Amino acid sequence: MNFYVDQDISIAKSLDSSFYLNDKYYSLSIEKIFKKSWQFIGHKSEFINNRINPITILKNSVNEPVVLTKKDDDYSFLSNVCTHRGHIINQKKCNSKTMKCLYHGRAFDLSGKMLNMPGFKNVKNFPSEEDNLIKLPSFDWADFLFTGINPKIDINSVITDFKSRLANYPLSKLKYNPKLSRTYRLDANWALYCENYLEGLHVPFVHKGLNGDIDIKSYQTELLDNGVLQYTNDKSDDLYAYYYWIFPNMMFNFYDWGLSVNLVEPISANQTRIKFLSYSLKDDIKTKTKVDELHEVELEDEEVVLNVQKGIQSQFYNNGRYSADYEKGTHHFHRLICKYLK
Numbered sequence: 111m112n113f114y115v116d117q118d119i120s121i122a123k124s125l126d127s128s129f130y131l132n133d134k135y136y137s138l139s140i141e142k143i144f145k146k147s148w149q150f151i152g153h154k155s156e157f158i159n160n161r162i163n164p165i166t167i168l169k170n171s172v173n174e175p176v177v178l179t180k181k182d183d184d185y186s187f188l189s190n191v192c193t194h195r196g197h198i199i200n201q202k203k204c205n206s207k208t209m210k211c212l213y214h215g216r217a218f219d220l221s222g223k224m225l226n227m228p229g230f231k232n233v234k235n236f237p238s239e240e241d242n243l244i245k246l247p248s249f250d251w252a253d254f255l256f257t258g259i260n261p262k263i264d265i266n267s268v269i270t271d272f273k274s275r276l277a278n279y280p281l282s283k284l285k286y287n288p289k290l291s292r293t294y295r296l297d298a299n300w301a302l303y304c305e306n307y308l309e310g311l312h313v314p315f316v317h318k319g320l321n322g323d324i325d326i327k328s329y330q331t332e333l334l335d336n337g338v339l340q341y342t343n344d345k346s347d348d349l350y351a352y353y354y355w356i357f358p359n360m361m362f363n364f365y366d367w368g369l370s371v372n373l374v375e376p377i378s379a380n381q382t383r384i385k386f387l388s389y390s391l392k393d394d395i396k397t398k399t400k401v402d403e404l405h406e407v408e409l410e411d412e413e414v415v416l417n418v419q420k421g422i423q424s425q426f427y428n429n430g431r432y433s434a435d436y437e438k439g440t441h442h443f444h445r446l447i448c449k450y451l452k
C-alpha cells in the first residue's frame with residue numbers, strides 16, 4: 111500500500127482498507143506512531159498516596175513497564191526493568207523510599223540511581239551511569255501527567271490551545287471519579303474508532319439522543335498540529351463541549367460537568383481497548399446522568415465501528431471520499447498516519 115492521501119480534501123480518497131486489516135501495518139503503526147507518541151497516564155492526585163506506582167505504557171501493544179515515582183512534589187517516570195538481568199522491579203504500588211529488585215537485591219532510589227547490589231564487590235567500573243534506571247521524558251499540564259517512550263510527535267499546539275481556550279475552565283476542581291469510569295473492548299481496529307470520533311457528519315444518523323441536545327449547525331472542526339478540536343453549542347446557544355483529540359489515540363472532552371478522557375489502546379489489528387476516565391467537578395446525580403448519556407453514545411459509536419470493520423473486509427470496498435465540509439478531522443488523521451508511516 112502507498113501511504114498517500116491528497117492534501118486537497120475535495121479530491122482526496124481515504125486510506126486503503128489494508129491499513130486496518132493487515133498485521134504488517136498494525137505493527138508499523140505501533141513502531142512508528144505509538145512508540146513516538148505522548149501518552150496520558152493520569153492526574154497527579156491519583157498517585158498522591160504512593161511513592162511507587164508501577165504502570166504499563168499501552169498494555170498489549172507497546173507494553174513498556176514503567177514506574178511513576180513521587181518524591182515530595184517531583185514525579186518521575188522511570189524504566190521499571192532492573193539494569194542487572196531485566197527482572198521487573200516493582201509489581202505493586204507502595205510507599206517505600208527505595209526500590210529493590212526481588213531477583214538479586216539491586217536497590218535504587220526514587221530518581222532511579224542505583225544504590226547498592228550484593229555480590230558485586232570485585233566488579234570493575236561499577237556502578238556506572240548504565241546501572242541507573244532510564245528516566246523517560248514527561249510533562250504535566252494542569253497536573254495531568256504525560257510520558258512516552260520516544261515522544262517525537264509534538265503536541266505543543268494542542269497544549270497551547272488547551273491553555274488559551276480553557277483559561278476560565280475550573281481545571282483545579284476536577285477530580286478523578288473511578289465510579290464513573292469504565293473500560294470497553296471492541297473487535298475493531300483502533301484507527302476506525304478514532305476516525306469515527308473525528309467527524310460530526312454521523313451525529314444526526316447515529317446519535318439521535320445527542321443530536322436532540324446539540325445545535326448541529328454550530329458544529330466546528332479546527333485542525334491543530336497532531337491534533338483536532340471539535341466543538342458545538344447546545345440548543346440554547348451555550349457551548350456544549352470541546353472535543354480535543356491528540357494524535358494518535360487520546361481524546362479530552364470538556365463539558366460543563368467535567369472532563370471525559372478517552373484513551374484508545376490497540377490490542378491487535380482487530381481489537382481495541384477504550385478507557386473512559388471521568389474527571390468530574392461534582393459527584394452528584396446530574397454528573398452520573400451525563401456520564402450515562404456518554405455510555406449510550408459510546409454504544410452507538412461501537413455499533414457502527416464494528417459494522418465498518420466487517421465492511422472493509424469486502425472484496426468490493428477499498429476506500430472512499432471525504433465530505434469537504436464535515437470530515438476535515440478524519441482527513442487530517444489519515445494524512446498524519448501517512449506522514450508517520452511513510
Ligand code: FES
Pocket residue numbers: 192193194195196197211212213214215216
Ligand atoms: S535482575 Fe534485578 S537484581 Fe538481578
Ligand SMILES: [Fe+2]
Pocket residue numbers: 306307312313316317411
Ligand atoms: Fe459518534
